[in-house]
Amino acid sequence: MLQTLKLLLPALIPSWRFFDTIAPSPRIEFRLLENENQKADIWQEFRPRPANLSILTMLKRMFWNPYWNESLFLVSCAERIINNQSEQSRRHSSQEIFSRIQCELERERTDVTTTPYLQFRLVFVLRNDTQIEQHITYISALHNLGVEAS
Amino acid sequence: MNMDVAIRVTEILLALAFLQQSVEHLVAAKYERTLFALRIVLSLLLLFGIATQWVSLLLVVLGLFVLRRFQGPYNGGSDRMSLLILCCLCGVLFAPTDQWREYIFGYLALQLVLSYFISGWVKITNSEWRNGRALQDVFRFSAYPVSEALRGWARYPRLLCFMSWMVMMFEILFPVSLLTQSSLIAALVIAAIFHFGNACLFGLNRFFWVWLAAYPSILWLQDRIFGM
Numbered sequence: 146m147l148q149t150l151k152l153l154l155p156a157l158i159p160s161w162r163f164f165d166t167i168a169p170s171p172r173i174e175f176r177l178l179e180n181e182n183q184k185a186d187i188w189q190e191f192r193p194r195p196a197n198l199s200i201l202t203m204l205k206r207m208f209w210n211p212y213w214n215e216s217l218f219l220v221s222c223a224e225r226i227i228n229n230q231s232e233q234s235r236r237h238s239s240q241e242i243f244s245r246i247q248c249e250l251e252r253e254r255t256d257v258t259t260t261p262y263l264q265f266r267l268v269f270v271l272r273n274d275t276q277i278e279q280h281i282t283y284i285s286a287l288h289n290l291g292v293e294a295s
Numbered sequence: 296m297n298m299d300v301a302i303r304v305t306e307i308l309l310a311l312a313f314l315q316q317s318v319e320h321l322v323a324a325k326y327e328r329t330l331f332a333l334r335i336v337l338s339l340l341l342l343f344g345i346a347t348q349w350v351s352l353l354l355v356v357l358g359l360f361v362l363r364r365f366q367g368p369y370n371g372g373s374d375r376m377s378l379l380i381l382c383c384l385c386g387v388l389f390a391p392t393d394q395w396r397e398y399i400f401g402y403l404a405l406q407l408v409l410s411y412f413i414s415g416w417v418k419i420t421n422s423e424w425r426n427g428r429a430l431q432d433v434f435r436f437s438a439y440p441v442s443e444a445l446r447g448w449a450r451y452p453r454l455l456c457f458m459s460w461m462v463m464m465f466e467i468l469f470p471v472s473l474l475t476q477s478s479l480i481a482a483l484v485i486a487a488i489f490h491f492g493n494a495c496l497f498g499l500n501r502f503f504w505v506w507l508a509a510y511p512s513i514l515w516l517q518d519r520i521f522g523m
Contacts, residue, residue, distance in 0.1 A: 156378035165417035167432040211319035
């Protein structure tokens with residue numbers, strides 16, 4: 146209960162410091178592996194943004210934008226994994242990322258029977274002076290999708 | 296705008312914002328779907344003005360479950376503003392006296408003003424915002440631009456510097472608009488266009504709907520202080 150009230154407090158007394166600094170920005174990448182020992186470097190970005198978006202789609206998204214908002218939530222989860230000191234919060238964020246990648250795989254009907262091991266990593270993008278740099282800051286443990294399905 | 300009208304309009308706008316947010320969660324996993332299906336039912340009751348006092352209280356309780364479910368807000372600032380409006384609305388509906396109603400609704404209006412003023416202040420005190428670099432970074436590598444094509448805007452530093460100053464000046468000067476009703480209405484229209492732009496460029500659609508729900512409180516407060 147106390148924990149929940151702690152979560153409520155920033156809503157009742159907000160800081161309103163929107164975009165005060167442009168922090169390193171996380172990208173979530175994942176891979177599917179055949180077994181626990183496979184070392185394949187086959188990371189793919191989770192839900193990459195489209196090359197273009199029509200004005201009509203932007204207007205539709207005023208009313209219906211679930212996957213983009215979910216992606217923004219996962220950005221928060223990625224930041225919590227890196228910044229948050231609480232083990233419980235890190236575990237929660239990691240589980241959220243796993244479960245939402247898994248849902249996406251199911252939605253896209255990706256066959257995972259031969260590659261049941263899911264892993265994700267967090268790549269933070271930042272500007273160092275004028276150069277854009279990418280740093281891999283976290284690699285998750287393996288998550289066996291086959292165990293959950295059975 | 297008198298207080299009763301302002302409260303009723305707040306109820307309607309908040310209910311619509313909650314409906315928009317909640318429907319988006321119906322594509323999620325089962326527990327999440329259940330939470331937000333419940334919120335849809337309560338939002339419809341709020342929208343049609345049925346037992347609004349108890350409905351607002353139930354929405355606050357449900358909001359706590361949602362906070363627990365996501366270990367914080369699902370969509371940062373927009374969820375925080377939703378909860379702030381909801382808690383203030385609930386407080387107003389349960390307030391023992393008219394004076395308490397005014398304090399609580401006035402607090403919501405004050406927070407709305409601060410949401411613009413503080414956002415502007417933290418930007419204008421940052422040299423990267425003043426020279427346009429920060430907005431360039433937003434387009435260049437942040438998670439927000441909704442398409443790769445929008446990242447190309449980072450190649451127009453002068454335009455982005457101009458846009459940065461427009462945003463900062465608007466946010467900083469927002470409190471001045473309280474002086475007259477017409478200046479406040481003009482400022483709220485500009486603010487709504489600003490949120491609409493953010494929704495189109497950065498996919499922040501929830502901010503647009505929920506910030507609108509706080510506008511009746513500031514229209515009431517302006518009338519209460521300067522309209523006498």
